[in-house]
Amino acid sequence: MPVEDELLVQRREKLQRIRALGFPAYPHKFPYTHRVAEILSTFTHATVEQLAEDKPPVRVCGRISAVRGHGKAGFLDISQDGQRRRFDVRRAGYRRSGAIGGVGARDQEELIH
Numbered sequence: 001m002p003v004e005d006e007l008l009v010q011r012r013e014k015l016q017r018i019r020a021l022g023f024p025a026y027p028h029k030f031p032y033t034h035r036v037a038e039i040l041s042t043f044t045h046a047t048v049e050q051l052a053e054d055k056p057p058v059r060v061c062g063r064i065s066a067v068r069g070h071g072k073a074g075f076l077d078i079s080q081d082g083q084r085r086r087f088d089v090r091r092a093g094y095r096r097s098g099a100i101g102g103v104g105a106r107d108q109e110e111l112i113h
Contacts (some may be wrong), residue, residue, distance in 0.1 A: 032061040036080040039087075 001009075019042035034042065035044045040061060043051065074089045 010012060014042045031059065032060045033057065035085050036062055036078060036085055040085065 018025050028034075039058060043056070046054075060078060060080075062078040064076055065079050065084065066075070066077035066086075068075045076087045076089055078085060078087060
């Protein structure tokens, strides 16, 4: 099987797993709370301790261009409006219920700082 065909098969399998978890494969809307620039201006001066205590809820949209996981912590590179930023991600109350393309499906919210 040519490499292109294998990639298409893998993508279709990932879409099936996304749908099986109850998520729309191509959602029309995503209710975000902040844009990347807003996160930077709002939380840049906060300490890790302040963010851990306040646990501000943040939902950001954008293109994830890199994912690097390290146990209960990881890093996301998110691009939006011509800006690309790396975010540290710590999983609070993390429970793995499945994996899609190397990224585990999360049952609870994550704290991004």
